[in-house]
Amino acid sequence: MAHWDHTTDVVVVGTGGGAMTAALVAKQAGLDVIMIEKTEYYGGSTAISGGGLWIPNNYLLQRDGLEDSFEKARTYLKHTVGDRTPPALQESYLVHAPEMVKYLVSNSHVRFHRSVGYADYYPERPGGMVDGRALEASPFNGKKLGPDLAQLRPMSIKVPAGLAFTASEYNKLGMITSTWAGKWVALKVGVRTVFNIIAGVRYLTLGQALIARLRLSLKEENVPIWLNTPLKDLVLEDGAVVGVVAEHEGRTVRIAARKGVILGAGGFEHNQAMREAFQQPPVNHEWSSGSPGNTGDAIQAGMKIGAKLDLMDDAWWGPSSVPPNQPVMFHVGERSYPGGIMVNAAGKRFTNESASYVDVVHAMYEKHSAAVPHIPAFFIMDQRYRSKYIFGTLFPGQPIPPVYFERGYFRKADTIAGLAQQCGIDPDNLVETIERFNAFARRGVDEDFHRGDSAYDRYYGDPTVKPNPCLAPIEQPPFYAVPMVPGDLGTKGGLVIDECARVLRADGAPIPGLYAIGNSSASVMGNTYPGPGSTIGPAMTFGYVAAKHIAGGKIRPIGKLP
Known part of the structure; x- marks a missing residue:
């Protein structure tokens, strides 16, 4: 040949x-x-x-x-x-x-x-x-x-x-401020990291x-x-x-x-x-x-x-964000942590945020239109969320880099109406959405999208939050918003x-x-x-x-x- x-x-x-x-x-x-x-x-x-x-x-x-x-x-x-x-x-x-x-x-x-x-x-x-x-x-x-x-x-x-951790450890690390299991895993990862550096592993x-x-x-x-x-x-x-x-x-x-x-x-x-x-x-x-x-x-x-x-x-879709000068962030656990929601350009929720990442992006595409854009959507959270949970590469309470605000990756305001204005969202709609969601969170039942009903939703939820580990009111200022796009793990x-x-x-x-x-x-x-x-x-x-x-x-x- x-x-x-x-x-x-x-x-x-x-x-x-x-x-x-x-x-x-x-x-x-x-x-x-x-x-x-x-x-x-x-x-x-x-x-x-x-x-x-x-x-x-x-x-x-x-x-x-x-x-x-x-x-x-x-x-x-x-x-x-x-x-x-x-x-x-x-x-x-x-x-x-x-x-x-x-x-x-x-x-x-x-x-x-x-x-x-x-x-x-x-x-x-x-x-x-x-x-x-x-x-x-x-x-x-x-x-x-x-x-x-x-x-x-x-x-x-x-x-x-x-520094390295398994997928199972990552789930626990997400609860570092909430559970003893999260603190124990953080300690274990830290000690292991020091040992591996010393031992050359x-x-x-x-x-x-x-x-x-x-x-x-x-x-x-x-x-x-x-x-x-x-x-x-x-x-x-x-x-x-x-x-x-x-x-x-x-x-x-x-x-x-x-x-x-x-x-x-x-x-x-x-x-x-x-x-x-x-x-x-x-x-x-x-x-x-x-x-x-x-x-x-x-x-x-x-x-x-x-x-x-x-x-x-x-594609193997997933809600993602694009921080400046960094790789795209594929968000998994963040969507289940209590106290955060996703809204469209009209300021309305449109899906169970804690659902499978493919389902969330399918909803973004199915509902996206010129009249009511869903791409990008906005992830809304308050200071309580930021103080307790990981978001992307930001650990709980870690200061948000100024460039995030300068480039519009993070939006911040002392009121929900002010946050809406920064995102180009109708303030009345977003205020109404947050008030409705907060009422669900206090009762522990998401009447609109059943968030937290599934065991999958709860896997990344906070077990210390009752009665629903995926729901907490969004009420502690300042408030934050991050644009979310339909990212993927591959086609x-x-x-x-x-x-x-x-x-x-x-x-x-x-x-x-x-x-x-x-x-x-x-x-x-x-x-x-x-x-x-x-x-x-x-x-x-x-x-x-x-x-x-x-x-x-x-x-x-x-x-x-x-």
């Missing part, structure tokens, strides 16, 4: 959690693998994420005596995802997700622990679980990676050296811990990762994908893939032209928290050879795949030799977000499925679990 510069069995495009899982499983099945990565860092959006995986019926649930099953999870997906995605795709996920987790734990450095108490996002629906199905990678000493640690994609938001958590564990496993399997190597094209022969064209070390290279190409290069969140072509305005790639290299290259390559697309109008649409992760043509037939996973594919979760980790869980699961299919099912058996 003289027209090829390199030949291997499998080419994996991308280096996020799904891509790394695919490469590892393929290599352990005895196949030669080359990974190519567009940017100077490996890890993709996984490395800058919370690193959670939503894995129904996983072995740690079973170990802890919590009841879950394939049937229970299938019922839950029926009442969340519904028929928006094929049943065969959903069932493939439910079968292989717990299998994938067991495989990695018994065949790699990957270790998980449960995010205890982190509810499914719709736990009251049939099949939902209040204690949740979320896993996260256990913390990891990045020094074990040696020089490869420097190539791990850094977190978007810089934290002091040595590079303590990694969240998505970085997951990627680092996968990277060390790939390193030991001698899987090459070519950084700064963007995909340029897929090579098609007789209707089958047989390789890729990429740029590597300043020149164009053609890499033959004897067994298959797996596209795991993320979505198109940072491609403004694609967003405007497929998604409802207003959209702005600068509002995204996804990896900066995700510009839809893999999706475009699939489109060129006739792949089917779906869900291109959707949700992409190449349509079957239950084996094979990319399909418009007629529903698979394209031989081509697989897609993660945000390069149309999500198995449809337009919804069943639980924490519904992005990375499917990405890694279908990475496992793709590699297993390419290998003809002949992969290492699941060994003894630690």
Whole structure:
């Protein structure tokens, strides 16, 4: 094959959690693998994420005596995802997700622990679980990676050296002023940070811990990762994908893939032209928290050879704010802390602020109009809220940087009417909205949007606030407002795949030799977000499925679990 510069069995495009899982499983099945990565860092959006995986019926649930099953999870997906995605795709996920987790734990450095108490996002629906199905990678000493640690994609938001916490600890840290558990976790994190600095430990958590564990496993399997190597094209022969064209070390290279190409290069969140072509305005790639290299290259390559697309109008949305001279802030816990609300340009609430972040942004888009803009919306809070809770990178009571006010990121006034005027909102409307909300807060019942009714709402609530941990009056001046835009963790649409992760043509037939996973594919979760980790869980699961299919099912058996 003289027209090829390199030949291997499998080419994996991308280096996020799904891509790394695919490469590892393929290599352990005895196949030669080359990974190519567009940017100077490996890890993709996984490395800058919370690193959670939503894995129904996983072995740690079973170990802890919590009841879950394939049937229970299938019922839950029926009442969340519904028929928006094929049943065969959903069932493939439910079968292989717990299998994938067991495989990695018994065949790699990957270790998980449960995010205890982190509810499914719709736990009251049939099949939902209040204690949740979320896993996260256990913390990891990045020094074990040696020089490869420097190539791990850094977190978007810089934290002091040595300071790191798990997703479960973050939930407790949010209650540092309210609960003894919050104070204890803060103390534990602080002591651990000092110890790690003294001991020379590079303590990694969240998505970085997951990627680092996968990277060390790939390193030991001698899987090459070519950084700064963007995909340029897929090579098609007789209707089958047989390789890729990429740029590597300043020149164009053609890499033959004897067994298959797996596209795991993320979505198109940072491609403004694609967003405007497929998604409802207003959209702005600068509002995204996804990896900066995700510009839809893999999706475009699939489109060129006739792949089917779906869900291109959707994303893993979340209310976000854009502080000056800092990365975009994706707001999760802040929306559940009692004493804050979101309002539209008319000064009216329009949704349950504590609901799943995808649902909140869907409401922003569904209700947005020229007559009553909902983009941006405004997050309103009072001084009590600021004194008690984290907002973005601001700790409780921390002075707000003057530049935040100078640039209009924060608005401040001594009265609600004055705050409304600063935001261009009708003062009478906002005053009426706050008075109505405060009455709900005192009774503990949100009659308009049922905030705090769900166990998911309450996960980030303040348990010391009674009778509803998500509701408190907004009444202590000064009052603050922050503009909220529809940010995201990545786009949700992409190449349509079957239950084996094979990319399909418009007629529903698979394209031989081509697989897609993660945000390069149309999500198995449809337009919804069943639980924490519904992005990375499917990405890694279908990475496992793709590699297993390419290998003809002949992969290492699941060994003894630690």
